[in-house]
Amino acid sequence: MTRRPARTWLLCALLTAALLTLTAVALSTGQLRIPPVTALRALFGRGTAGDVLVVQEFRAPRVLAAAVAGAGLAVSGSLLQRLFRNPLASPDVVGVTGGASFGAVLLLALGASQLLVPLAALGGGLLAAVLLGAFAWRSGAAVARLVLIGLAVQAGLAAAVNLMIVRFPAELAASALQWTTGSLYGRSWLELRVGGTAILLGLAAALLSQRRLAVLDLGDDSAGGLGLRPDRARLHLLLLAVTLASLAAALTGPVGFVALVVPHLVRVAAGPPTRATLVLTALTGAVLLLGADLTVLHLLPVQGLPVGAATATLGAPWLLVLMIRQGRRTPIASAR
Template identity: 70%
Template sequence: MNDVVPGAKPLAAATPVRRATGRRTALLTVVGLLVLCALITVSVANGEMPLPPLDAAKGLFGLGDSATVLVVQEFRAPRTVAAVVAGAGLAVAGALLQRLFRNPLASPDVMGVTGGASFGAVAMLAAGASQMLMPLAALGGGLLAAVLLGVFSWRSGAGVTRLVLVGLAVQAGLSAAVSFMVVRFPAELAGSALQWTTGSVYGRSWTEVWSAGGGVAIALFVAFALNRRLAVLDLGDDSAGTLGLNTQAARMQILLVAIVLASLAAALAGPVAFVALAVPHMVRFLAGPPTAGTLALSGLAGAVLLLASDLVAQYLLPVSGLPVGVVTATLGAPWLLVLMIRQSSSVNRSVR
């Protein structure tokens, strides 16, 4: 007698679907890479001294005259690379959290992680520590926020929606602490701290990029290595346990990787909103169900979105000098409201 799982698609029918999803993901990845290359060229070509795009692209690789190479590599490339790396880290962190908690509202900025990273980095800035220590401070702040979230959620017996609400409260409390520190700063530090806490890649140096960006690269590698465990968790805890997976350990590993990614990304760009929340939704809408390919596409889309937002903040808005966080927050606030309304509606329908 043949054993058939009710509702399961035959292998012959499922294989073409997987192939179509893979082709769509590959096509979107190629398009995303082309768009990212174009944005990088625009970013390094524009500034107080505009450069021809071809000369700027050559200067990025150390070719051309020495003045062009200096301007591109020392002043413009660090900001561009910081936006790319931070965007990728935030987007992958958001994809991991949304998939782990099975909730579209789960993201580092909503759950307080980026606020905690901001708190740690500003505290380190107030102490006058070296820029090399900024990623460690941001990571410590992100872990602090995660601990606070776990404590308050455990005490309230939180479901996933309650977890998000507690995260918003943690984010607000840590933001208030950061604002207090900024107010108490000496005048020469207050301006830079305030700009950083709104989300900005202005003035990033290669020291910051290599220290935080290197950590993001390692965490991204670990995230892709854990994707198979995440796919098993998608089957449910009972099925995952039957397959031999320690579900609690796997969840803690994935959660820790997401916190590291978000915290180190915040060390580069500040607590940038919207990227981690919205990019996974857009990728699922365009590419389909989550796979290792769509996880990579999320990182690429996050890099494109944050770099494009930085260019908008620099050149397309009537007010000059706005940090990139203003652009992403303007987009993110209505998106978060729509998601919360949809989440509330789905909960009400399930209760009925």
């Protein structure tokens, strides 16, 4: 028992080193190659004006957006899987990122300021959560079937987004389409100050909520006996998960499968959930999304491929395997 926390913190240290290494690589590679040490100096405003401009204005916002959004998506997926007690639950499966995409694209269609994208994405994510809850309540669905309802919500919102893009003027359609595929292109410091700061606050709130999550894991009766109101606590944590996923989508677009895959990887590597494993989850999400972005930028022969395509390639087979395993574990009698 004493070895597991030590192993978890060791993994956190290794992933922190990996994240710093990937950051140095991302800041130094591109059409203009800059030595890693020089790139790190330029990040803090030291060096030639050209190096500082390239690193600070073009590369650093993209790198930080990938790290922060990856961490937010991963933690959101971990929260949802624990709340629903379903390994298939994640923001992109139950419709939250689809709702965030709907809100952001609607904002673009109305011609509003880009500063409102995080709020629009958050509103769309909350709309998806409300739709999910309403359909589940009316149908009396069990927790295991919420994923199927979420897939339906996601499909409906995706159809609405596609309809808006088709109706867009030509000059807006291209930017909106790029946003909906999940892309880190063109991120700015202004977006990071708004959305990135909010995600970091959400991650801190998730760490502080770990005790309530642990009590909920014991079951509603035990949680009530310990003085916790399960319904209220579950609602607060659900809103936190939706907020994290929506704000991450505001930075990157609806990047899929990071929130689904990372919690499973962490459970295999570190065991049952604790505060340490939540930190490990955030670090894993940051490393995964930043690594995927570097892959599509520099390792694949196709230019301009969005990062969402890389994560979908990784995550789609994983989702299929999980659905097959979940189907085998579900008794036939309970599926009727």
